[in-house]
Amino acid sequence: MTPTPQDLAGAVLTIDLVALKQNWQTLKARAGTAECGAAVKGNAYGLGIAPVAQALWEAGCRSFFVARPKEGEELRAILPEATIYVLDGLFAGQAEFYAKLDLCPALISSAEAREWAAFGRAYGRKLPCAIHVDTGINRLGFSAPEFEALLEDRFTMEGLNISLLMSHLACADDAPHPMNQRQGEAFAAIRSRLPGIAASLANSSGIFLGKGFTHDLVRPGIALYGGNPTPGEPNPMQAVALLEGTVLQLRDVAAGESVGYGATWTAARPSRIAILGAGYKDGVPRALSSRAADGPAQVFIAGRRCPVIGRISMDMMGVDVTDLAAGTVTRGTRGEILGRHIMIDEAAAWAGTISYELLTRLGSRSARLYTGLESDMTR
Template identity: 35%
Template structure:
């Protein structure tokens, strides 16, 4: 027999699905009508909930989703029968039967998988990953040429040729040009139905990086990795946590582990029910503040596993009642700002918060007017080649 108590949630991550839709439309407008925008929803949609995020994107016109593995792909297939789903990594040579049974698209990352796909026959659609300078997955350019000479690609032509930029957020980095040129050489050799080099940051590098498809993950969730110019991405998440207790602390007393903060006056301190267990970065200690109505209160002392302390000495008592919420992420202080304060990546921050907090979905963003719809994956054709 199990026993549990019904408790209110101490930490809530609010996810604005309308903002996700607006960001999708914004990227579609940037790349234009001849470039498909595919959505990357891997790792539980960056911690924001795979099924809910996928549903919002499909309703907005997205018709291709990329996931991390077969577990995520099969879950999506059970909910959405017709959407195209591509799997970044689960070996086709081992799990080909699952790909075929569920109608999934493998991303082929090595020669062994390529040969298994070819053995499966022409009916098996696949995307081919080529290594151009990221040194993670993908066939080398030499592998591509050897298989080209063996006429492998005449027997099983890839639908989409993929690669991944290592320095897409750095507009002046010469690695981008090197990777683009390597990718183009393979693209022109194989002449697949489409090519995809750019992920979120690469969208802002210009049309020569877009090819036929961009794969957008971070940008959909309001993470600005462009490093080029100010974007109009909508913030997607807000974070709030409950005040659990309030106490008086004399001047000169330590607050939290290792006494990294000591009061310089008699202070009022609130204990808030969020910590690194919920995904709040430990390294943001003594560097951030929370919002309480129109007031701000600094976080003081180290981040504990389940708690932070905030200095509420200058905040009116009506905002500091145990059981009320403080705001940690808002429209004015986003996950990008939190990550910068902590010295970590916003992707890591968002994924950890999504996994550690109670998620609540809303539809409040209205800034989607005027953005164009996505071009269907099935409609890829020659105009984008002609533009290049």
């Protein structure tokens, strides 16, 4: 009998594309009349650009956002009809690359706007683009004076086919933060300078700030993949990524004995320890290692949460299953490290990081399974 990939891997990562589609539908409904796009940068936040993009297209998504032009090239091969925006702008000297692939750069400076307009004239048509204006986050984008200068540069403006005006929120995940109101007002003023152009301000959390932030197009990212867009409140999104570790061995450990590198955890009682074949090479952060006492990190195994103990190493981790009934965990049992019972934001908090980092660092060694895709694009 030929073994499956999951039979040969200590860690198994299952991507639930039905949950992904449902998350997109939830966000679309929340956005009201605005179009709901999708941020699929970073290999769809680490979950695999081809199956994720195809699933989102099946759900009804038509506008996609990547960070780099190479990501745009990869996405265009998957979705030939999609609208694809490149958030990092127009890379110097690469206008032809964008044009041939019908990629829309989110222009962030006068130099980029002039280059794109000049290339369009030489190419024979005005090429679509977005204009990204900074409203306070101070990363990418035109400053307010630079934006005004662009509007006054008639020759450049006549060479641009602007399909979207956009900005980015700095504190959307903190709803009462005054920065949200300031950026919302600043963007409304900027939008009035380009009437008739579609506008986009809201990311995942921005969608939940209200109608004044959704405008014409929202561009969720982390919420699509199960991250909580409303921190401090119940998560309205479904878990998409399920990371499981397979039990390699069960060990009886006497009171006073330690487990793992550095002997950082010592059994306070006779204990039963499950060694799972999942470590930091598989995307389990070393920061989830227990700090002398049990936890705080946990694994859901045999129907209940059990504490992670000792240091997480490259290939394995220890879980205290002493309180489980005898025989409920055996060699080959899988324990949920991330999923519906251990949500991504909770695990990220245990590791002292955020859900974005946890997702994008999921290891390449895990067996990857995709469920819920209508077409045959699972690899």
